[in-house]
Amino acid sequence: MSSEAFYKPQRVRTVLVANRGEIAVRIIRAAQELGMRAAVTVSDADRDSLAARMADVAVPIGSAHAAKSYLNPVAILEAAQQCGADAIHPGYGFLSENAAFAGKVETAGLIFVGPSSSIIAMMGDKARARATAKRAGVPTVPGSEGVLDSLDQARDVAGRIGYPVMIKAAAGGGGRGIRVAHDPAQLDVELPLAQREAQAAFGNAGVYLERFIGRARHIEVQVLGDGKNVVHLFERECSLQRRRQKIFEEAPSPSLTSELRASLCESATRLAREVGYRSAGTLEYLFDETRGEFYFIEMNTRIQVEHPVTEAITGIDLVRESLRIADGEPLRFEQDDIVMRGAAIECRINAEDPDRDFRPSPGRIDELVWPAGPGVRIDSMLYQGYTIPPFYDSLLAKLIVFDESRPAALARLDRALREMKIGGVKTTALLHQAMLADTDIRAGRYHTNHLEAWMAQRNAKLGESEEAA
Structure with missing residues (x-):
C-alpha cells in the first residue's frame, strides 16, 4: 500500500552526503524520508559500510586515508557530478566547516546544506566571531580583541585580564590548539x-587570549x-569532557535557572540573526557558576554530534529541517512554537579501551x-559482522535516552x-x-575539568586493586 509523500522536494532531488559513519547514516535516513535521493561518498575502507548499504547510490572517492578521500574537495565535487547531486551535505568534521570547500560547492552551482561560505569564514575564525558577538551585544570571555601581533601584546592583554589565561588558535576547533599560561614566564x-x-x-598560526575559567560549565545553544x-x-x-x-x-542543562536560560538563548538568537544565519548551528558558551555569568566562545556552523538530545526535548528533527531549508523552504517555526x-x-560509545x-x-x-x-x-553505523576500519574517528554509536x-x-540510561x-x-x-555511579555527576554538579579528575582517581584505585591482587 502506498501513501502520498508528506514532502515534495523542490530544488534538492539528490543530496550527496560527503561524510561517513553514524552521521552519514543519520542524514541518509532524513533525506529519504523527505523523498530525496540519497547518495554517499565512500573511501576504499568504507565500501561495505552501513551508509553505503543504505544509500540509493554509493560513490567511491579514493583511498582509506582521509586526505585522499573525505578531505579531497575535487573528489567530492566529481562524485556530486557523477551521481547528479543537487546538494552536498557535509555532516560534521572533515570539510563541514571549511569555507573554501563551501565556496567551491557554491561556485559549482550546487547547494551547500549549511550556511554560506562567507558566514562559515566569519564564524569559523574565532577572533572574528568574538568581534561579531560584541557587535551584537553578546558577552564574551575577557581577552584580546583579535589575533595577537606579538608577545609584547600578549603580555599586555594578560596583564589587563589577569592570569591564568588561555591561548587559543583563531582557526581552531574540537578542543585543539589550546594552551594555558598561569604566569608571565609560562x-x-x-x-x-x-x-x-x-x-x-x-x-593558520593566529592565536588570541582569553581569561581561563577554572571551573566553567560548557553550555551550547542550538539555533x-x-x-x-x-x-x-x-x-x-x-x-x-576528556582532553576537551x-x-x-x-539537555536541558542542570545548572541554569529559567531566567539564565532565557537570557542565554536570547543572546544566541541575537548573534545568529546578526549574521543572517541559515541552517542548523550551535553557539558555544562558558558558564561561570560562581559569578552566574555566561560568555560566548565560538560558533559551530554545522550539525553537532550531540544534536539528538535537542531533538528529544523539542520533538524537532534538526537534520530534516536543515534539508528543508536548503531546499528553499522558510523556517517553519516561530519561537513560541x-x-x-x-x-x-547522550553517551558517546567509542571503540577505545578506557583502562589502557x-x-x-x-x-x-x-x-x-x-x-x-x-x-x-541509537544512532550508529554498526551491524553484526562489520569490521571497524582503523583510519577514522573511534565513534561507534550514540546512545540517547x-x-x-x-x-x-x-x-533509563543506566538500564540501557x-x-x-x-x-x-x-x-x-x-x-x-x-x-x-558518581554522586556529583548524578546530581549535576560537574564542570569541564571534573571528568579528568574523576578518571585520575578511578585509575589510581584500579591500580591499587591490581597491586593488591
Missing part, C-alpha cells in the same frame, strides 16, 4: 608553542535559521545487542547501558556505567 614559553601547533593543525528568521531550540550541557572532547551531553519537555542524555589510556580498538563486531524500549534511541525528568532519564552488548572490540560503555 606565557613566554606557551605562546610560540601554541602558534606552531596552530600552524601545523589548521594552516535554526533560514537567512532571515532565527529560532533557538534551548541549550545542551556538554561539560563532561565531549563524551556525555544532556518550540516547547521544551522532559530531559535527554583510551587506546583505539578497531576490529570485527561479533556480537551486537542494542537496548530498546520507550525513550531509547529521554524521559520525563533528569532522574528518570539517568535511570547494561542492556547494550558490543562484542569483538573494547568500548567506552563500561566507563559510562561507572560515571553514572
Whole structure:
C-alpha cells in the first residue's frame, strides 16, 4: 500500500552526503524520508559500510586515508557530478566547516546544506566571531580583541585580564590548539608553542587570549535559521569532557535557572540573526557558576554530534529541517512554537579501551545487542559482522535516552547501558556505567575539568586493586 509523500522536494532531488559513519547514516535516513535521493561518498575502507548499504547510490572517492578521500574537495565535487547531486551535505568534521570547500560547492552551482561560505569564514575564525558577538551585544570571555601581533601584546592583554589565561588558535576547533599560561614566564614559553601547533593543525598560526575559567560549565545553544528568521531550540550541557572532547551531553542543562536560560538563548538568537544565519548551528558558551555569568566562545556552523538530545526535548528533527531549508523552504517555526519537555542524555560509545589510556580498538563486531524500549534511541553505523576500519574517528554509536525528568532519564540510561552488548572490540560503555555511579555527576554538579579528575582517581584505585591482587 502506498501513501502520498508528506514532502515534495523542490530544488534538492539528490543530496550527496560527503561524510561517513553514524552521521552519514543519520542524514541518509532524513533525506529519504523527505523523498530525496540519497547518495554517499565512500573511501576504499568504507565500501561495505552501513551508509553505503543504505544509500540509493554509493560513490567511491579514493583511498582509506582521509586526505585522499573525505578531505579531497575535487573528489567530492566529481562524485556530486557523477551521481547528479543537487546538494552536498557535509555532516560534521572533515570539510563541514571549511569555507573554501563551501565556496567551491557554491561556485559549482550546487547547494551547500549549511550556511554560506562567507558566514562559515566569519564564524569559523574565532577572533572574528568574538568581534561579531560584541557587535551584537553578546558577552564574551575577557581577552584580546583579535589575533595577537606579538608577545609584547600578549603580555599586555594578560596583564589587563589577569592570569591564568588561555591561548587559543583563531582557526581552531574540537578542543585543539589550546594552551594555558598561569604566569608571565609560562606565557613566554606557551605562546610560540601554541602558534606552531596552530600552524601545523589548521594552516593558520593566529592565536588570541582569553581569561581561563577554572571551573566553567560548557553550555551550547542550538539555533535554526533560514537567512532571515532565527529560532533557538534551548541549550545542551556538554561539560563532561576528556582532553576537551565531549563524551556525555544532556539537555536541558542542570545548572541554569529559567531566567539564565532565557537570557542565554536570547543572546544566541541575537548573534545568529546578526549574521543572517541559515541552517542548523550551535553557539558555544562558558558558564561561570560562581559569578552566574555566561560568555560566548565560538560558533559551530554545522550539525553537532550531540544534536539528538535537542531533538528529544523539542520533538524537532534538526537534520530534516536543515534539508528543508536548503531546499528553499522558510523556517517553519516561530519561537513560541518550540516547547521544551522532559530531559535527554547522550553517551558517546567509542571503540577505545578506557583502562589502557583510551587506546583505539578497531576490529570485527561479533556480537551486537542494542537496548530498546520507550525513550531509547541509537544512532550508529554498526551491524553484526562489520569490521571497524582503523583510519577514522573511534565513534561507534550514540546512545540517547529521554524521559520525563533528569532522574528518570539517568535511570533509563543506566538500564540501557547494561542492556547494550558490543562484542569483538573494547568500548567506552563500561566507563559510562561507572560515571553514572558518581554522586556529583548524578546530581549535576560537574564542570569541564571534573571528568579528568574523576578518571585520575578511578585509575589510581584500579591500580591499587591490581597491586593488591
